[in-house]
Amino acid sequence: MYIKKIGFLSFLFTLFISCSSDSDEVIIVPQPVTPEEKIILKEVVVVDENTLKLEWTTTGKNTYQSFQFSRKTSENGTEGSLNQETGNTFVKIDNNIPYTPYLDYQITGYTTNGQSVKSNIVTYKRPGIKLLNIRPTDALFDSDNGNMFIFGDNGNIMKYDVTSGSVVKEISTGATLGYSFLGTFGGQKELYVPRNDGWVYIYNTSDLSLKDQINFGSSVTSVVLANDKLYGTTGDISNVSLKCFDRATKQLVSTNGNYQYGRIKKVANTNSSFFYITTNVGPPNLIRFNYNADGTFVNRFEDKYHGDHPLNDKIFEALPGGNGFLTAIEGAIYDSNLVFTGNLPRGNSGLTSFDFDTSNIIAGTDKKSIELYNLNSYAKVNSINTERYPFKVFSYGNKIVSLSSTNAFAINNYYLDPPVNVIVEILNK
Secondary structure, eight states: OHHHHHHHHHHHHHHHHHHHHHHTSOOOOOOOOOOOOEEEEOOOEEEETTEEEEEEEEESSOOEEEEEEEEESSTTOOOEEEEEEETTOOEEEEOSOOSOSEEEEEEEEEETTSOEEEOOOEEEEOTTOOOBSOOEEEEEEETTTTEEEEEETTSEEEEEETTTTEEEEEEEOSSOBOBOEEEEETTEEEEEEEBTTSEEEEEETTTOOEEEEEEOSSOEEEEEEETTEEEEEESSOGGGOEEEEETTTOOEEEEEOSSSSEEEEEOTTSSEEEEEEESSSSSOOEEEEEEOTTSOEEEEEEOSOSSSSOOOTTSEEEOTTSSEEEETTTTEEEETTSOEEEEOOOTTOOEEEEEEOSSEEEEEETTSEEEEEETTTOOEEEEEEOSSEEEEEEEETTEEEEEEESSOOOBOSSOBOOOSSEEEEEEEO
16 A cells, blocks of 8 residues: 555655746747838729729838839839838829830838938839830831931931831931932932032932942032932022032032021922921021022022021921922912912911922821822811821821820921920821
């Protein structure tokens, strides 16, 4: 019996020791994790073609005082900013998005304790928008094969194929360019490009390779080829500022002039007569020069107004019938004797460019439209909406090709600012 008691007591002691040992184990209680301070910008919501909605959430303990928004139009572009929102707002509407194929958004939050927290970057892409990397001062169009030649303010020349919708060639001339001309010599099309160094470079239209060059002696602002004679307006003294060279021999044929620097347009259905608008005189002056087919000078005369009616060398096209020309945002109409006869019925629109088909005047506007006017009566016959702002318009069969600025550009009676970003639009007549 005694032995049994000892055994029982031994069992109790062992049990006690065991329980004491268990009680010495360290029990780890999980602690709450402090959330990382984050601003999580969600994917953009497309409201319409001009509007995007941004939404975001925050994590962490911070209270935000305000949110600031940055927006970039290219991966390496300069950041722009949108109006900030208060710290208790988590939705932002961008209702004026740029017409560009690429947009980056990022949010910076400013906390009440003075910290700043940046969100992730969200990208919105529109691959259907194809911007041309050139700031154009002028453009010419070869309607025989659908090629546009675009002249940049940096001296570059870009060849754009309308059929493929792509740039097929671009060259750098290293010069400041004047108003170029697309002509044919010896059965081959050539591009005549006036330069500020006094030379006119002649390029093959097929590959923009340099074919020939003629030295006009001083800065050339405009050229026209007529009857295998190349006429150019220069910075030489007034009475010899308009020069004529033989295209084949490159020899000087004649000189004449009235003012330094100008833009010329050939009068249709004449051998070699030209309308001339000065480019460096304000208000601009208007002259008509008449030549024989061999390039010898016949006579000249000026208009009688000297600033009474609109003239703009940047918006200037001779009428195809030889009965005058159109100019300026008003669509001013002059007859072949330089008499002002009125304006096109443009309403509140400013006209930016002119071209023609067999029946109509085709005019780009600053209101995102192209207007068609009857070539004889000047009555408006149609209006075509465009995606953007037409800078240069061209007739192409039953289509109209528009080199359009993505944003409105500065334009007035004497000035037309080169667009920053451009696209090519093709529209049905």
